[in-house]
Amino acid sequence: MKVSLEVPCSKLSLAIIREYVRERLRSLNVSGKTADQIILATDEACSNCIIHQHQCDIYATIELYIYREDTTLYVEIKDTGKAFPLDSYQPKEIPQIVSSGQKGGLGIRLIQTLMDEIKIEERQDFFVYKLGKHLPLIN
Amino acid sequence: MEIRQTEEDHFITLQPKGELDANSSVQLDSVIRKLVDAGKVNIHVDFGGISYISSAGMGVFISYLEEIQALNGKIVLSHMSESVYDVFDLLGLNQLISIVSDLQAAKKEFVV
Numbered sequence: 001m002k003v004s005l006e007v008p009c010s011k012l013s014l015a016i017i018r019e020y021v022r023e024r025l026r027s028l029n030v031s032g033k034t035a036d037q038i039i040l041a042t043d044e045a046c047s048n049c050i051i052h053q054h055q056c057d058i059y060a061t062i063e064l065y066i067y068r069e070d071t072t073l074y075v076e077i078k079d080t081g082k083a084f085p086l087d088s089y090q091p092k093e094i095p096q097i098v099s100s101g102q103k104g105g106l107g108i109r110l111i112q113t114l115m116d117e118i119k120i121e122e123r124q125d126f127f128v129y130k131l132g133k134h135l136p137l138i139n
Numbered sequence: 140m141e142i143r144q145t146e147e148d149h150f151i152t153l154q155p156k157g158e159l160d161a162n163s164s165v166q167l168d169s170v171i172r173k174l175v176d177a178g179k180v181n182i183h184v185d186f187g188g189i190s191y192i193s194s195a196g197m198g199v200f201i202s203y204l205e206e207i208q209a210l211n212g213k214i215v216l217s218h219m220s221e222s223v224y225d226v227f228d229l230l231g232l233n234q235l236i237s238i239v240s241d242l243q244a245a246k247k248e249f250v251v
Contacts, residue, residue, distance in 0.1 A: 014193075015162070043193050044194055047161045103202040106201070110229065113229060
């Protein structure tokens, strides 16, 4: 059975997304710090889609699908917007962000730090961010 | 997001409650902006009611660091849960912002 979540591109959807990821991880026996890290990375990737790709257009939607393959947990985010190069983007260094006084710029760095695999699969009408996290043996 | 505000002798304590994400951080940013514009640049944020923080939440504090330092002020964070502290630690932001255990420790940070 495929369990997925589709939400409008509103910042209000972020809390719903986090709760969905938390529940799915629980059902897939992923908990503790690993779960916290996956929830945060997913929040960051979805925020990027919602705010930067769709400018919070509530008529647009993104779809999440979470599954486990052996010792890797995957989060797939399906979006119809323009794909942002999450996998190859070089975020600014922290001192640069501090001196510029900007509020953004930390999210991509977090995703790249927290996740072990970041792929973008482009299709004709949509693309998928595929984020993978290698699970510790205890999970 | 509920943000309680208390004025002490020479600093302000903010007590936000909930999850600090791209949605709620806008409100916290607005509160801090008003304080800074009013010249209240010694700001203590009690994280006791914060169960989650994303980059947007951390970005609020980072964005004020230089401005507040230039005004001889300081931002001090306290009562942080382990999971929230881990996020600051992950990016090394705990080296840039004062993070202390409790109100007493925060008060010491503001001693002139």
